[in-house]
Amino acid sequence: MANVAHLHSADWVVPVTAPPIKDGAVAVESGKIVAVAPLEALENRYPGADVICYEGASLTPALINAHIHLELSHLGVLSATAHQGDFIQWVSRLVSLRAQLGASGPEVEQAAAEICLRQYADGVSVLADIGNTNVALDLLGVFPGRLLAFREYLGMTEASLAKNKERLVLEEDTRLCSGHAPYSSHPALLAALKKRAHKLGHIFPIHTAEHLAELEMLRHGRGPMVEFIHERSGENLVFQAAIGPEEGSIHYLYRLGLLDAQTLCIHGIHVSDEEICIMAGTGTKVCLCPGSNRFLGVGTAPVQHYLKHGMLPALGTDSLASNPKLSLWREMALLAGEANAPAASVLFAMATMGGAAALGLDEHLGSLEAGKEADILVVPLEKPATSADELMCMLVNRQSSTLPPVRRINQ
Numbered sequence: 193m194a195n196v197a198h199l200h201s202a203d204w205v206v207p208v209t210a211p212p213i214k215d216g217a218v219a220v221e222s223g224k225i226v227a228v229a230p231l232e233a234l235e236n237r238y239p240g241a242d243v244i245c246y247e248g249a250s251l252t253p254a255l256i257n258a259h260i261h262l263e264l265s266h267l268g269v270l271s272a273t274a275h276q277g278d279f280i281q282w283v284s285r286l287v288s289l290r291a292q293l294g295a296s297g298p299e300v301e302q303a304a305a306e307i308c309l310r311q312y313a314d315g316v317s318v319l320a321d322i323g324n325t326n327v328a329l330d331l332l333g334v335f336p337g338r339l340l341a342f343r344e345y346l347g348m349t350e351a352s353l354a355k356n357k358e359r360l361v362l363e364e365d366t367r368l369c370s371g372h373a374p375y376s377s378h379p380a381l382l383a384a385l386k387k388r389a390h391k392l393g394h395i396f397p398i399h400t401a402e403h404l405a406e407l408e409m410l411r412h413g414r415g416p417m418v419e420f421i422h423e424r425s426g427e428n429l430v431f432q433a434a435i436g437p438e439e440g441s442i443h444y445l446y447r448l449g450l451l452d453a454q455t456l457c458i459h460g461i462h463v464s465d466e467e468i469c470i471m472a473g474t475g476t477k478v479c480l481c482p483g484s485n486r487f488l489g490v491g492t493a494p495v496q497h498y499l500k501h502g503m504l505p506a507l508g509t510d511s512l513a514s515n516p517k518l519s520l521w522r523e524m525a526l527l528a529g530e531a532n533a534p535a536a537s538v539l540f541a542m543a544t545m546g547g548a549a550a551l552g553l554d555e556h557l558g559s560l561e562a563g564k565e566a567d568i569l570v571v572p573l574e575k576p577a578t579s580a581d582e583l584m585c586m587l588v589n590r591q592s593s594t595l596p597p598v599r600r601i602n603q
């Protein structure tokens with residue numbers, strides 16, 4: 193039997209992969225979870241262990257934010273007031289404000305550092321970041337948890353494809369690279385990026401089906417996104433229909449050979465049931481960003497359809513440029529407030545196990561189970577919970593309360 197150093201106990205323990213345990217405890221040794229059970233049972237099993245009690249709290253796994261752009265943290269003014277206009281108008285505002293304020297430099301770095309530290313203080317242990325500068329790379333030593341910093345590649349012209357391919361082969365193997373979106377990254381570039389990600393054994397995140405302009409471009413080779421690309425590139429690029437008139441972004445990515453268990457589709461709003469079948473069949477993951485989607489008015493992801501097909505989505509905040517408050521607690525609460533919302537326990541699983549699985553970290557994180565890392569939050573409760581359901585509802589709705597912040601256990 194393991195020589196357990198500590199038993200951490202609280203009013204409730206939320207393993208995520210098993211029902212909440214009243215008066216539960218987590219046995220921890222050398223930073224690893226050894227057992228999760230009622231405190232009484234673990235005291236009998238490990239008589240010499242130190243017992244640390246957290247009263248009026250629950251213990252949960254740390255949260256996982258599967259989509260953020262730290263380098264856009266200085267552009268919070270874009271989400272400070274309600275967005276007027278469509279997605280393309282928002283992208284135009286983003287591009288011009290970034291050109292005006294700069295994409296790098298001390299102010300950009302400071303804003304990004306503040307956001308990543310705030311994420312950690314809010315209970316997030318893993319951030320999957322996407323950016324086209326080195327801002328997030330420079331935060332690897334600042335963020336106390338795991339920061340996956342992806343460099344995004346984009347460009348639709350043949351000239352940009354050649355340049356990007358040259359650049360890609362020069363990247364260090366340690367640099368995580370990914371594509372931006374079906375409407376902004378050349379299909380041959382996406383294929384090259386996915387091939388590289390596969391070779392290096394890392395995941396491949398890509399914005400997918402976030403807005404209808406993407407669908408119009410893929411289906412018909414025209415629409416506001418094509419006009420925006422013409423304006424930006426100064427070239428009159430001709431796009432052919434890349435999919436059938438009833439098909440969507442997932443069909444497109446599937447035919448490019450990009451979908452497998454290491455691909456993470458971000459947003460996944462405008463997808464049909466058939467497309468979700470393709471995702472489930474290929475093991476493709478999805479990350480939902482309800483706060484950003486709501487701010488931009490781009491639609492609502494079909495959460496229940498994903499769940500019906502056996503997928504557990506991850507959650508992401510996206511950036512401060514499209515979401516006024518970067519809090520995974522708020523993302524859960526937003527989904528909880530939607531019509532036909534999943535159960536609170538499912539929403540909490542999305543913010544933990546869903547993220548861990550999407551990022552390929554579910555062997556180590558995402559739940560409180562023997563063998564996993566003891567990355568455990570102490571979450572204060574507003575009042576005693578009389579049932580597991582009540583507890584989970586309090587957890588997913590805690591962002592609106594004035595409770596003390598979460599803490600992490602001292603191992």
Ligand SMILES: [Zn+2]
Binds near residue numbers: 260399458511
């Ligand atoms: Zn994004």
